[in-house]
Amino acid sequence: MNSFFLSIALICCGGFAALFLWRQFLIMKVATVSVISIGCAIGLFDALAKLQHPGSYAASFDYLNLFSLSFHMDGLSAFFLIAIYAVCLLAAIYSFNYMDNPDKTLRSAVNYLFFSLLIISMALVVTAANMITFMLAWEIMSLSSFFLVIYDYESAENRKAGYLYFVFSHVGATFILVSFGVLYGYSGSFLFSSGSTIPDSAKLLVLILSFIGFGSKAGVFPFHVWLPHAHPAAPSHISAVMSGVMIKTGIYGIVRLYASLNLHTPLFGEIVLVAGMVSGILGVVYALGQHDIKRLLAYHSVENIGIILIGIGIGMLGVSSGNPIMAVLGFSGGLLHVLNHSIFKSLLFMGAGVVIQKTGTRTIDMLGGLLKNMKITGITFLVGSLAISGLPPFNGFVSEFFIYLGGFKGVVMDDTVFVLCILAIVSLAIIGGLALACFTKVVGIVFQGEPRSPSAVDGDEKGPAMLFPMLVLAAICIIIGVLPRMFISMALKAVPVAGLGYGRIPIEPFTQMTANITLAASIFFVVLLVIIGLRLLFYRGKTMGSSGTWGCGFTQPTVKMQYTGTSYAASILEFFRPVAPLQEDHPEIRGRFPQETHYHSHVNDIAELHMARVVVNPVLWLFDRLRWMQHGDIHLYIGYILLAIVVLLFFV
Numbered sequence: 001m002n003s004f005f006l007s008i009a010l011i012c013c014g015g016f017a018a019l020f021l022w023r024q025f026l027i028m029k030v031a032t033v034s035v036i037s038i039g040c041a042i043g044l045f046d047a048l049a050k051l052q053h054p055g056s057y058a059a060s061f062d063y064l065n066l067f068s069l070s071f072h073m074d075g076l077s078a079f080f081l082i083a084i085y086a087v088c089l090l091a092a093i094y095s096f097n098y099m100d101n102p103d104k105t106l107r108s109a110v111n112y113l114f115f116s117l118l119i120i121s122m123a124l125v126v127t128a129a130n131m132i133t134f135m136l137a138w139e140i141m142s143l144s145s146f147f148l149v150i151y152d153y154e155s156a157e158n159r160k161a162g163y164l165y166f167v168f169s170h171v172g173a174t175f176i177l178v179s180f181g182v183l184y185g186y187s188g189s190f191l192f193s194s195g196s197t198i199p200d201s202a203k204l205l206v207l208i209l210s211f212i213g214f215g216s217k218a219g220v221f222p223f224h225v226w227l228p229h230a231h232p233a234a235p236s237h238i239s240a241v242m243s244g245v246m247i248k249t250g251i252y253g254i255v256r257l258y259a260s261l262n263l264h265t266p267l268f269g270e271i272v273l274v275a276g277m278v279s280g281i282l283g284v285v286y287a288l289g290q291h292d293i294k295r296l297l298a299y300h301s302v303e304n305i306g307i308i309l310i311g312i313g314i315g316m317l318g319v320s321s322g323n324p325i326m327a328v329l330g331f332s333g334g335l336l337h338v339l340n341h342s343i344f345k346s347l348l349f350m351g352a353g354v355v356i357q358k359t360g361t362r363t364i365d366m367l368g369g370l371l372k373n374m375k376i377t378g379i380t381f382l383v384g385s386l387a388i389s390g391l392p393p394f395n396g397f398v399s400e401f402f403i404y405l406g407g408f409k410g411v412v413m414d415d416t417v418f419v420l421c422i423l424a425i426v427s428l429a430i431i432g433g434l435a436l437a438c439f440t441k442v443v444g445i446v447f448q449g450e451p452r453s454p455s456a457v458d459g460d461e462k463g464p465a466m467l468f469p470m471l472v473l474a475a476i477c478i479i480i481g482v483l484p485r486m487f488i489s490m491a492l493k494a495v496p497v498a499g500l501g502y503g504r505i506p507i508e509p510f511t512q513m514t515a516n517i518t519l520a521a522s523i524f525f526v527v528l529l530v531i532i533g534l535r536l537l538f539y540r541g542k543t544m545g546s547s548g549t550w551g552c553g554f555t556q557p558t559v560k561m562q563y564t565g566t567s568y569a570a571s572i573l574e575f576f577r578p579v580a581p582l583q584e585d586h587p588e589i590r591g592r593f594p595q596e597t598h599y600h601s602h603v604n605d606i607a608e609l610h611m612a613r614v615v616v617n618p619v620l621w622l623f624d625r626l627r628w629m630q631h632g633d634i635h636l637y638i639g640y641i642l643l644a645i646v647v648l649l650f651f652v
Contacts, residue, residue, distance in 0.1 A: 010039030015116025022109035040089035072129035090469035097463035172216030179209035218250030222607035232294035236353025273313025280306025289603025333402030393521030395480035
């Protein structure tokens with residue numbers, strides 16, 4: 001694991017170099033971005049090499065015979081490292097132009113330090129071999145991402161987002177810690193591999209507790225409340241990393257513990273599958289009702305985590321029901337979607353970052369017509385939108401196709417698995433349709449039509465360091481969609497870690513499926529190129545004129561005639577009003593010739609609403625009733641401390 005630790009060391013050096021060079025802003029950025037990028041590149045190639053030649057790579061550092069920091073890399077770890085290093089490498093390059101504020105040199109340097117710590121901690125989380133190492137890395141990841149979220153701490157909204165994220169991170173960490181405590185209490189060891197020896201009832205308890213903890217980090221409904229607040233608050237390259245790979249550490253934790261405990265009960269698979277369906281549908285519904293482009297993308301993270309969990313849940317049900325093909329299709333589809341989502345979601349957040357930086361607004365309805373001056377951003381954003389909608393020939397289709405196939409394999413099983421697989425297939429179809437509607441809204445309103453505000457008129461896309469990563473990510477979306485064989489093979493090499501008898505499963509069906517996908521994608525692109533060629537040939541030498549678009553009898557359409565995000569999504573959101581209550585603000589229109597009016601709508605997140613009523617408000621009520629204890633007398637507070645110590649000693 002020498003190359004792995006070399007990458008960690010370089011990334012760490014890059015982060016601390018930013019602090020030493022913060023007075024020379026340009027030199028600081030060049031040095032920091034270069035060193036972090038080199039470290040990520042080394043880690044990426046090392047992970048690719050280890051995934052191609054699966055094995056067991058381990059390292060351990062003992063401290064005074066008290067505890068050991070142990071690391072282990074297998075196919076599952078290497079697969080997640082590929083996503084982590086690839087996204088962070090491109091995010092580091094993107095940040096060179098994005099973090100272009102000489103007035104905030106020290107703050108930018110601190111941001112780079114915590115960015116490097118975030119990369120390191122994510123890499124250590126997915127390679128930790130024992131619970132102590134895992135929790136240390138997990139806590140560093142949570143704290144470093146917290147400081148990245150509150151980068152613009154002058155904003156009260158950003159501070160609220162940071163504190164909300166901090167609370168949910170540590171509540172989730174508490175559940176993980178309790179599950180590890182149960183595991184240690186039964187096994188007497190901090191090694192993950194020791195979990196296979198404990199009773200099945202304890203295994204199930206560990207899985208459920210850890211699912212709540214890891215689900216909170218991953219953004220599983222209803223533990224996702226922090227996510228739509230934190231991701232928009234962070235700088236866009238950090239949003240890309242948090243949404244693209246950081247939340248996937250929660251998925252890694254679920255799969256790793258499931259594999260370590262070796263408990264193939266259908267109950268846990270059913271829990272994971274149902275949680276995935278609920279998260280996927282509600283995530284995309286809430287996304288459809290958003291007006292903030294980054295908040296919209298944040299809710300799509302909830303949706304795609306749901307798709308990943310649907311795949312993993314199908315895989316778990318395949319294992320418990322003795323259907324290896326169903327298991328491999330579910331797990332490989334879910335894991336491949338981990339990689340695919342990290343690619344197209346990073347692309348979309350980077351595209352949103354360019355739009356926000358150049359226009360100064362995140363409000364979708366204040367934009368419009370940006371494709372005229374931001375062609376690279378518009379085209380790459382369109383590619384990411386098609387990929388996240390699961391349309392061929394892009395990468396999102398491939399992973400969702402495998403999950404679909406896994407669900408169809410489960411239709412022939414017993415009643416419970418049959419019903420759940422049918423529901424999973426229907427849910428995937430609903431999610432895909434709503435995602436397509438949502439991104440039709442975003443692309444149409446942000447990049448098409450006419451500018452809806454002065455800020456959208458002057459948009460441009462200067463900054464090659466921001467455009468290059470977007471072009472690379474868009475190209476990868478197409479490559480995986482057209483030539484998926486190598487990437488499916490990567491996912492399949494991570495699957496055996498889940499305890500499957502992969503060696504007994506024939507490879508021929510998967511090879512044939514990938515060949516059919518490649519053939520269909522190739523035909524599509526050939527036809528597309530022919531159409532483009534014929535169009536160019538037909539219009540060659542002809543002059544192009546311009547005139548006003550017909551619009552209901554008006555000679556020249558105005559901005560007010562265009563669709564808004566609210567009007568486009570209104571009919572769909574009306575259907576989901578019971579789970580996505582709509583809050584509207586508009587005065588009553590009076591008179592034959594009414595004055596100017598306004599309309600504003602907001603889709604409420606039922607998890608956030610109920611959590612405020614069920615959890616937050618009772619706690620605030622209780623603290624308000626205990627206010628009499630706060631006298632401001634230091635002697636009284638010392639007495640409280642002594643009383644608490646006496647009580648603890650009594651119980652101990």
